[in-house]
Amino acid sequence: MKKKDLLKLDIASKCIHVGGHPDKETGAIMPPIYQTSTYVQESPGKHQGYEYSRSHNPTRTRLEECLAGLENAKHALVTASGLSCEMLIMHALPVGSTILCSDDVYGGTYRLFTTVFNHIHNYIFIDTTDISNVENAIKEHSVALLWLESPTNPLLKISDIQKISKIAKKNKVKTVVDNTFMSPYFQNPLDLGADIVLHSMTKYINGHSDVVGGALMLNDKKFYEKLWTLQNSTGPSQSPFDSWLVLRGVKTLAIRMEAHQKNAMKVAKWLESHPKVERVIYPGLKSHPQHKLAKKQMHGFGGMITFFLKGDIKKCKKFLSSVSMFALAESLGGVESLIEHPAIMTHASVPKKTREAIGLTDNLIRLSVGIENYNDLISDLDKAFSKI
Numbered sequence: 001m002k003k004k005d006l007l008k009l010d011i012a013s014k015c016i017h018v019g020g021h022p023d024k025e026t027g028a029i030m031p032p033i034y035q036t037s038t039y040v041q042e043s044p045g046k047h048q049g050y051e052y053s054r055s056h057n058p059t060r061t062r063l064e065e066c067l068a069g070l071e072n073a074k075h076a077l078v079t080a081s082g083l084s085c086e087m088l089i090m091h092a093l094p095v096g097s098t099i100l101c102s103d104d105v106y107g108g109t110y111r112l113f114t115t116v117f118n119h120i121h122n123y124i125f126i127d128t129t130d131i132s133n134v135e136n137a138i139k140e141h142s143v144a145l146l147w148l149e150s151p152t153n154p155l156l157k158i159s160d161i162q163k164i165s166k167i168a169k170k171n172k173v174k175t176v177v178d179n180t181f182m183s184p185y186f187q188n189p190l191d192l193g194a195d196i197v198l199h200s201m202t203k204y205i206n207g208h209s210d211v212v213g214g215a216l217m218l219n220d221k222k223f224y225e226k227l228w229t230l231q232n233s234t235g236p237s238q239s240p241f242d243s244w245l246v247l248r249g250v251k252t253l254a255i256r257m258e259a260h261q262k263n264a265m266k267v268a269k270w271l272e273s274h275p276k277v278e279r280v281i282y283p284g285l286k287s288h289p290q291h292k293l294a295k296k297q298m299h300g301f302g303g304m305i306t307f308f309l310k311g312d313i314k315k316c317k318k319f320l321s322s323v324s325m326f327a328l329a330e331s332l333g334g335v336e337s338l339i340e341h342p343a344i345m346t347h348a349s350v351p352k353k354t355r356e357a358i359g360l361t362d363n364l365i366r367l368s369v370g371i372e373n374y375n376d377l378i379s380d381l382d383k384a385f386s387k388i
Contacts (some may be wrong), residue, residue, distance in 0.1 A: 099113070182302055
């Protein structure tokens with residue numbers, strides 16, 4: 001099929017076919033891993049589009065084509081990690097820029113902004129679920145960039161991407177949306193007006209807990225070229241083998257996301273009725289504060305659940321040490337179920353006072369619900385509850 005026809009396909013088909021054309025030389029159905037550092041040139045400067053694998057690589061090119069198609073973008077850039085994507089964006093902004101950021105973000109993002117780029121840019125953390133907070137901050141400050149997570153990590157707060165992007169555009173502010181929790185299957189921020197979409201490919205896009213990688217998708221050619229120049233100059237490019245692994249992983253994105261969602265809904269409803277649970281946060285539950293917005297701007301509710309245990313940190317540690325099918329580990333989005341304690345693990349770099357101010361308390365537990373049988377997952381959690 002021609003590329004323009006491929007891009008008209010349903011996302012489940014795009015996952016398999018965009019960037020997945022058979023190898024021209026051999027007809028191999030799976031793309032080859034171009035495990036090479038450099039490329040022979042016919043004469044100085046005359047080559048076939050590839051000079052050096054830090055700059056470009058055919059396997060990586062295929063992955064970028066696929067990801068751009070999934071987010072309905074003209075351009076995609078893949079990197080060695082999600083944080084390296086964030087680094088490139090920060091380097092692309094003029095020194096002294098002011099960035100508005102969701103107050104509940106991944107701990108690594110908070111750490112990068114407040115300890116690495118804090119002497120280069122100015123960061124203001126606000127609750128972006130309240131549109132008036134965004135409007136007032138833009139009026140009060142000369143803002144260059146608005147950084148959203150929706151849903152946030154780990155409180156799963158949902159911001160109105162369409163409304164916020166409209167306000168940002170009116171004030172000539174770029175909007176970045178970290179779409180890691182939803183994946184392109186359940187949410188497409190560019191379609192809602194955002195300028196840049198970011199993914200930690202380590203999570204749902206790859207889906208098998210065996211690759212670390214990041215991706216940026218956007219339509220602005222000039223800004224894309226700036227990001228690519230920075231990547232080429234600083235070096236955080238993804239390897240050919242990791243690119244190939246993600247290409248393999250993304251083929252099953254559609255069926256995996258449906259399975260994650262199905263299981264998460266079952267687990268969330270079960271947790272909501274458990275006497276040892278204080279509160280459950282899951283966008284698919286009617287009790288979620290932004291449930292109606294989730295239904296409007298997302299195509300599904302994902303596989304992430306946050307809940308608050310009735311008890312102190314001692315009980316949380318006992319509970320977390322008592323699961324067996326849920327693996328006690330950082331990260332998320334793999335086919336296997338994971339469980340973690342944000343205050344001690346993924347968000348330990350966020351000061352305790354700041355965590356508690358946004359509601360990230362010591363009795364908060366985060367689940368990444370995998371694609372196992374949901375009855376087995378519920379049974380595992382039930383056994384852990386019985387230990388406390």
